[in-house]
Amino acid sequence: MDSHPENPSSPADLIDLVRYPILDLEAPAARALARDCRAQLDRTGACELPDFLKPAAVAALVREGDELAKAAYHSVVTGTAYLEKPDPSWPPEHPRRHFDQTSVGVVAYDQFPRDSPMRRLFEFDPLMEFIAAAIGKPKLYRYADPMGALNLAVMGDGERLHWHYDQTDFVTSIALRPAESGGDFEYVPLIRSAIDENYPRVARLFAGDIADVVRVPMRPGTLLLFEGRNSIHRVTPIRGRTTRLVALLAYDTKPDTRSSMTLQMARYGRTA
Ligand SMILES: O=C(O)CCC(=O)C(=O)O
């Protein structure tokens, strides 16, 4: 029997379970996979799982994404990599005072219909349990934010994400469709740590020195786990008429995490 990703009996049908046997986390193959993910994250701050979704699943999610994208909220925000208002005591040329522009469209969690395949995948407990094992945490929770828990990022011609650090421990993304050109995810692995901001290196990066920059070519169906707190990253400007579609799945090690009203307004143009 063929499976029907457009109308899956289970979100598991979307996943290539032969390559990624995530349903039985006690089995040796799943344990080895989780160990390998954690090792990749320790080395580079990122873990890529290519072809995590089956091609037919990607096609169905792109179709859904194109439909949902019509309702995306597009914002343009000028800010710093540190996502804060800089303290005026920093010298003007300091990386903390380097401003750049982010422009992106976002479909919020509450805009996904109940029976949406992307939503059902996000709400699928075995996926969350596998991700917990892969990052080496005993338990994860979905974000409690009605808009931020699941996002579809829709980026069209000229849109981009400037260099930044995330304020969460990790993000889970699923690549659905690349742009014709641009839209590359780039990062500098572990450029800073909790005890060393490495400002001279960050200043060189902002001045255009791309040594140590890793580019993750966008391959539809890839699940990417990314620890962005200490690995500065960006999405290069999109070129062309095809929008770049990426699903962002928000999990946390604590329950009840919500976004601030300020962040909700900036990202979604409304509050929940
Ligand atoms: O769209 C992406 O690939 C990355 C998104 C990102 O960095 C973020 O949402 O913080």
Ligand SMILES: [Fe+2]
């Ligand atoms: Fe980020």
